[in-house]
Amino acid sequence: MTTPLALSVLDLIPVRSNQTSADAVAASVALAKRADELGYRRYWVAEHHNMASVASTNPPVLIGILAASTGRIRVGSGGVMLPNHSPLVVAEQFAILEAAFPGRIDLGIGRAPGSDPVITSFLRSSGAVSEVDAFPNNVQDIAALLHPDGAALRLTSGQEYGLHATPRAASTAELWLLGSSDYSANLAAKLGLPYVFAHHFSGDSTNHALERYRTNFKPSDAGPAPRTFLTLNVSVAETAEEAHALALPQLHSMARLRTGQPMLPLATVEEAAATELTPAQDQLVRGMIERWVIGTPADAASRIRALADAVDVDEVMVVPGASAHTTDAPPSAPGRVRAIELLAEQLLG
16 A cells, blocks of 8 residues: 655745745746645755855745745645754744744754855854854754744853743744754754654655654654655656756756855856856756756655655655746746646655
C-alpha cells in the first residue's frame, strides 16, 4: 500500500530581470494562494540578504502577508537565520503571528547567516559568544519564551526576572530546526525537535543526517518521536523541454554564485537561453540538473515518490525553480504556479 504523500512549498521569492520587488512578492502571494487551494500542507519563506535575485529577506513580515492572503495552509520560515536576531525578538514576532493565525504558523530556525560577512555584521546583535556556542542556547530560549510558562533571566542581584513572548497566544508556533550538517541533526535530536535537512542544496548527506537524527532522538514536549521531511528543487511542465527551459535561469544563477560571480536578478527563459557559461559554470549546471527533479508531471511525481520512500518521509517540500518567459506579466510566476498544479494532480489527487 502506498503511503499518502503531503506536499509543501519553500519560496525564496525570486526577482526576475523584468520585475520589481513588489512584483516578486505579488507573484509569491498568488503562488501561496494557489498552494492553499490545491491542498499543500505548508508554505515557507527563506531568509537571504543583499541578493538582487531574492526578495525573501524578512520572514516574519512575509509570513504575515502570506497568512493573511490564505485561509488554511500553514505558513512559516525556512528559516529564520538565528545568528542574525535576538531570541526574544524572534519569539515575540512568532507569538504575534500565532495569535493572529492560530494553528497555522511554523518557526523554522537555521544556523547559517544567510548573507555575506559584511551584511551579517550589521544584522547581528550577539556579543563575544561565537555562533556555534550560542545557537543551542538561543534555540532553547525561543522554545521557552514561546511556552505559556515563559522563561526567567538571572539578574546580577541574584533575583529572577520572568519573561515570555507577548502577546501570549492561545497556541504555540511549531518550532522546527533546519540544517545541512550532522551538527543540526544531532542538536535537533538532543532537543527533541522536528528537523528538516536542506536536501535542495546539500543532497549528498541527506540519508546520513536523517539516520543520525532518528537514532539519537530524545522525546520532548515538542514531540514523542522524530518528525522530518524532504526539501527538493523542482521544475515541472507539460513537456520535459519546457521544464528544462524554465529551470535554466535558476541553474545559471546558482552556478554564478558558486563561481564567485554577483547574484543578478533572475534571467527570463529567453535571456538564459542566450547566455554562454564558463566551463566551470557549465559543469556545475550539469551536476545540479542531476539532483533537481526536472521533467513531465508523471516523471517528476515518480522521482519525488522514490526519493520520499528512500528517506522514509511522508512529506516533500518543493522549491519551484521555474523562471518565466519575457512576455509573462511581471507580477506573476506562471511557470511556478503550473509546476505546483501539475504535482498536485499527480500526488495529491
